Amino acid sequence: MNYSGKIFTAAALFMTLCCANMSAQEQKPQEPAPQDSTQLREVTFSENAPMFKSSGDPKLYYIRKINVHGVKYLNPDVLKSSAGLIEGDSIYLPSNFISNAITRFWSQRFFSDVKIGAEIEGDSLDLEVFLKERPRVYNWAFEGISKGKQKDLLEKLKLKRGSELSDYVIDKNKKLIHDYWAEKGFRNTEVDVRIDNDTLRPGQAVNVTFLIDRKEKVKIGRIDFIGNTQFPDKRLRRTFKKTHQKSINIFKGAKLNESDYAADKELLIDFYNSKGYRNATIIRDSIYPINEKRLGIDLEVSEGNKYYIRNVSWVGNSVYETDALQRMFGVKTGDTYDKKTMQKRLGIGKESNPEEMSVSSLYQNEGYLMSQIEPAETIIGADSIDIEVKVFEGKQFTINNVGISGNQRVDDEVIRRELYTRPGELYNRSLLMQTIRTLGSMGHFNPETIMPDIKPVTNELVDINWPLEEQASDQFNIAGGWGSGTFVGSVGITLNNLSVKNFFKKGAWRPYPMGQNQRLSLSAQTNGTYYKAFALSFTDPWLGGKKPNSFTFSAHISEQNNAYYVWQSATQYFRTYGVAAGLGKRLNWPDPYFTFYAEASYERYNLKNWTGFVVENGNSNLLSLKLVFGRNSVDQPIYPRRGSEFSASVQATLPYSLWDGKDYSDQSMSEQDRYGWVEFHKWQFKAQWFQGFLNNSNLVLMLKAEMGYLGSYNKNKVSPFQRYEVGGDGMSGYNIYGIDIIAMRGYEDGALDPTNYYSRGYNKYTAELRYPIILKPSSQIYVLGFLEGGNAFDSWKEFSPFKIKRSAGFGVRLYLPVVGMLGIDWGYGFDPPANSTTKSGSQFHFVLGQQF
Missing domain, CATH: 3.10.20.310 (membrane protein fhac)
Structure with missing residues (x-):
């Protein structure tokens, strides 16, 4: 090339970053190295050219070409654009144009060296950009902690392979690691970094390892107050909800969390304000080490006058x-x-x-x-x-539009009919809160994220939008249990979003017609030949789709016999056939949380040579009407924090003994004649209440009470069916004679029944303290501690709400949308079961399904 008549001038800025030790992710197969942009053009001049002069008259130049050198991982065109270098632009030199471009390159933190040169020919120039990329991190790793914690840190720090290495990245992650362990009580954690060149990519990639030494866990040794004259230190410490000094109370954590401590200081001032000390303030506070395992906190307060x-x-x-x-x-x-x-x-x-x-x-x-x-x-x-x-006061607002978003599986009309916020009506916050509860109770949406978006559009109109997050609601259950001396397996499927009207609609079976919130449940139980049972139920919560009147239909069949093996023929059996249909209605009085349900049912019991029961041969028929009056204001079904639920029900048959002319006091009457048509009246009451200890607190207290009694119209014709089995967890999967299973932790199945023919009455009281571990749409986990008391009785004369068997224990619950609620409890029964003198003692119980 002929260089006569050409003027070459170059501008360069040098800067080198010293890289500290760093750290870690798992190895992956080697990838081909990116192509170096310098291979596309050979540089024909020295990089160490003199800088542009900052003095002299500026001259206009046309940028003919821009060449980027030294880039292996980044897009040269993107880099040029981000630095403001565009081919075809005109610039004045000398000016701050070059220095500004260099500053923009540095601000991206991708480079350890930046130089810009220019080759000038007349009024045109070619810019030459020399960049030296920082080494890339091929692998992040940790030393000194468990693999589980390493995984947690990788997710928390969002460390990615292929990212650039810099002092900023190292310092930021060292601080985050220290803060991570400080939150767990390891406030003296030391974090160092080791950086090793990758052997397969020397000079291009490094492996970074964070070296973590947690030291001893540090707890709060003492909390002292200075300047307090109206309240002692002990009382002021109690105002702190999460910041506690070390004590014999194992349920109070003594680690220091900075955010919790800041919140507790506000609670201290709130306490003073609530006692009349309006001007109370914290003058200063200090955190100081007592020793390697303890720290102290001093707070100086100014109480002021009481107002x-x-x-x-x-x-x-x-x-x-x-x-x-x-x-x-x-x-x-x-x-x-x-x-x-x-x-x-x-x-x-x-x-x-x-x-x-x-x-x-x-x-x-x-x-x-x-x-x-x-x-x-x-x-x-x-x-x-x-x-x-x-x-x-302002003006009254009317609802303009109501929007719904996020629903893919549930039809819009199904959601809208559950809304209490309707266009054209006055805005009402109480109806807004009621809608939140109703949508949460449907089970199709994440109750933790249901929150309306309220947007005023004028001085008198407001739009309300409901962004919803759908969650799986269908369930498939497989379970097994031990009952009546045999293993019983069960399988069930529940579809909670069925749409019957779309059964014959083309393309609706994906995998089944859905969208109308109808519920279909199928279940089967068996141990092979000895016992088998099948059940079906269907519920439409809005029969006809116009009003919230529900319709429920159910049917079941079961058989137990003495054919224990496949090759045996049964000579004894007990068979049950049943069908029921019911209608439910939401009531507006006394308030919208009340419901009423009526159900008619028919059951037929068929027995042959069935020894050991009141009826041995023949058929018993049961035709009854059940009425249920209830109220439910619980905020959500899986982990409720507030609200209550109660139900009072009565199920009764006709009093056949009043008009059939039979003398049931005759002891010679056959059991077939006595129980051909079963008669009874059955009463049941259940109530439970939920309360968080603080506003928006996840720590929840649940109190529950229930009782039931099976009465008779004739003392000589007491029903042997529809009784109660009290005790255990009810997980045997074995149910005959139409009994209701009442779980009672700390005791074995049926341990509280006074006779072999179950119980005619029971009472039960429960107190649970619950705390969640995970509350997500994919899974919800919470732990609980409980106190429980209850008993079973054989007559109304024996019934007493104060004669109870006591138990206590703890457990855990896991809710998975696909299988429902799972759980395990350990309970200790403090009293002897029925007809025993030995304490029930330690018992484990399994839970499948929501209980109430």
């Missing part, structure tokens, strides 16, 4: 009378200043709860979406406060 309410006034309210608002507020002259209670009753601040009645909810439930309640406090003297509650 009392002098006057309460209201301004701005026109919709509600001041007296009505004041009655709900409930704060009067002379009361101790209590910020927490005031905010709760007004429905503002962090104490607001949309589920509870408050001044704010009065307005929100009548369409005043933009209403605001603001209490203004005026200090009078040294210990008095005047409260002026300012009410900004």
